[in-house]
Amino acid sequence: MNEYFKKIIRFAKPYKIYAYLNIFFNILYALFSALSFIALIPMLDVLFGETKPIEEKPIYTGMSHLKDYLQSSMSYELHQYSVEHGAQYTLMALASIIITLFLLKNLFNYWAMYFITFLRNGVLKDIRNAMYKKSLELPLSFFSEKRKGDVISRITSDVLEIQHSFLSILEVLVREPLTIVFTIAAMFFINTELTIFVFVFVPVSGFVISKVGKTLKKSSQKASEEQGYFLSVIEESLAGLKVIKSFNAEKNFNKKFQDSTQTFYELNNKILNRQNLSSPLSEFLGIVTIAVLLVYGGHLVLVDQSLTGAAFIGYITLAYNILTPAKAMSKASYSLKRGNAAAERVLEILEQKNPISNAVNATKKATFDNEISIENISFKYEKEYVLNDFTLKIPKGKSVALVGQSGSGKSTIANLLTRFWDIDKGAIKIDNQDIREIDIDDLRNLIGLVTQDSILFNDTIKNNLLLGKENATDEEIINALQIANAYEFVKDLPEGIHTNIGDSGNKLSGGQKQRLSIARAVLKNPPIMILDEATSALDTESEKLVQVALENMMKNRTSVVIAHRLSTIQNADWIVVMQKGKIVEQGTHENLLKQNGTYAKLVSLQTLD
Structure with missing residues (x-):
């Protein structure tokens, strides 16, 4: 046969x-x-x-x-x-x-x-x-x-x-x-x-x-x-x-x-x-x-x-x-x-083998208690390494910003934390436990992600947000929209949260779509939040509204912020400056400006005071 x-x-x-x-x-x-x-x-x-x-x-x-x-x-x-x-x-x-x-x-x-x-x-x-x-x-x-x-x-x-x-x-x-x-x-x-x-x-x-x-x-x-x-x-x-x-x-x-x-x-x-x-x-x-x-x-x-x-x-x-x-x-x-x-x-x-899969003895993990530890990791998409011997610790409750020129490896960190890809060398640990040994569903339940592209679906606002929490009530959804600074425009829509937003949310503006993405992450309420250039595609007015929404969301939460616009990360607890997959500088906004190094040059290029 x-x-x-x-x-x-x-x-x-x-x-x-x-x-x-x-x-x-x-x-x-x-x-x-x-x-x-x-x-x-x-x-x-x-x-x-x-x-x-x-x-x-x-x-x-x-x-x-x-x-x-x-x-x-x-x-x-x-x-x-x-x-x-x-x-x-x-x-x-x-x-x-x-x-x-x-x-x-x-x-x-x-x-x-x-x-x-x-x-x-x-x-x-x-x-x-x-x-x-x-x-x-x-x-x-x-x-x-x-x-x-x-x-x-x-x-x-x-x-x-x-x-x-x-x-x-x-x-x-x-x-x-x-x-x-x-x-x-x-x-x-x-x-x-x-x-x-x-x-x-x-x-x-x-x-x-x-x-x-x-x-x-x-x-x-x-x-x-x-x-x-x-x-x-x-x-x-x-x-x-x-x-x-x-x-x-x-x-x-x-x-x-x-x-x-x-x-x-x-x-x-x-x-x-x-x-x-x-x-x-x-x-x-x-x-x-x-x-x-x-x-x-x-x-x-x-x-x-x-x-x-x-x-x-x-x-x-x-x-x-x-x-x-x-x-x-x-x-x-x-x-x-x-x-x-x-x-x-x-x-x-x-029959395609999936390299990103649960380990044989994958453990369940429902909480995040201490810190995220990135230990000497190296990673390559094809031949050349995008990250080389990269090490970083992110304590619970702190916001860490990753900045640098395009191609420096910032977004790669986000992809590796969520296990969209797996590292080639080193280890990423949450509470001293390698993320490759944690059940993938549990790992991703701990993390909320807001990307540069507002990925929305041809459905109602409510159903788009329910991806964050399937059994959420209308009150919880409205609360998440308010935190994300989005309820002001949603309440004026013909059917409120039951309004269909069209293919990829194209019935809305870029700023409105991004605030809905943030509201979805807020509704999920994860202990760790990853913001991958969440404001880079927005105009100034939308950026301010979204920035307020992000600050509301990041309160008392561990955050990894990948930013191109440096104005959005001045208040971060720790800023890491990356270049060609390595850390070249790190510190607070004020300390990095005093060093007058790579970060200061990036700031001056963006004409910040």
Whole structure:
């Protein structure tokens, strides 16, 4: 069995009852599919009156003569019934039996499809859920290397392709092979010699069909990658629409998108045309087999007279009955190749190892009591170290500001404290306990984060703030908004805290969004607060409002403030000046100014008194 299919099929385990019911009804479908065609033969016998009536009841003489015994018994019972009720009535009875058999066959087919629907949609749901969960769990480093659009494509299109291809094979694995087996058994029952003759052509058909589908997986994989690329272009274009318009770059981005969709168009045409070839090709090869059967079977009927005309017509309908499942199986082989490409991309996400995970004996920690200790840490994103032998102690209740030029490693400290990344050397400890040994959920419950980019969601103000505390009351939310200096504008909105703020909060100004981010952190009420350039993107008026909000929030709280605007950190208990991943100066605002070093130069550049 295909390796990707084995890995994907584990998602079907919760729905195995539906699989068993599907198999059960598919067996009945395959059986009645053969029986419904066999039932045509006695009807044709009565209609044409070709067979010699058997008036004496046959005697069973052993397994070696079972076929003759069954055929003779059928002819005997048919003759007796015809003598008793007449040929016309017999025909009507046989027609009723055939209708009943075809009705049951189609009912069993419906029930088989009915139950497989729950399995297919259940697996689709569970794979999507697993991929989304995995996407949330994976570290930020994974998404710095992957395009977001490509990840979206895998969760949507690739998972859907798995449903269409791999899960449709579940049907083919049982129903189509059994239909062929039962049909061939019936063909052997009618005429062994003719059936052996048919099998000469089957391997030839299979070889031709497999040749056509050989390159399908490679093309499907390229198409999926291309779809991921143009989805990324869409995502980036919508996010950066202001920049695109301001630089008159619409033509450039339009061309990039159209080039990608043209490539996708050509790949898809190639894939679908090759896939579409499977059905007519298998049907044509089947018809060739039927034509050869007509010639050879005609010889058995007209010359050898070892086969009746009615039996031969029944045989031909049975042979044609093999074509539909054969076509389905050939199409499934094409689907499997497309499914392979999709499954490979899906499993790449699902099987991605997460380097940021709980230690085997991770301990629970609900409180912060003494200090944060950063001990001789070094860290690199790729090749060069961003932090080198960095050491800092942050006592409980104190505010420590990290300042320095861009690229000095300030934001990296925030990423390491929250374990968005893990250090390469050294240790970060909270209350003398390495954060890598603390349960990740507990660690992040101790920390509140306000970033430069106000990350809000297309929902109400209340629901955005509830990320900080799920069971918060409206009073607690309003209190957090007041501390964050945000309630003054929220109360004037049409629906107050129940107002929807739009995609990324774009119905609000930058200062309003940032104050909501602060309110969310206030509502969480963590003992440690990290402010990563929380005011750098704001105008002067908004900055003052946000600065007051930050000062309200930082009271009696341990704070790590990463600042570009030095006016925002003058009141910090301790200021650490960083350069190329190392501490070059540290002290209070006044002491650092007296030293007339790097900090003083930064202050003078920002024209501070």
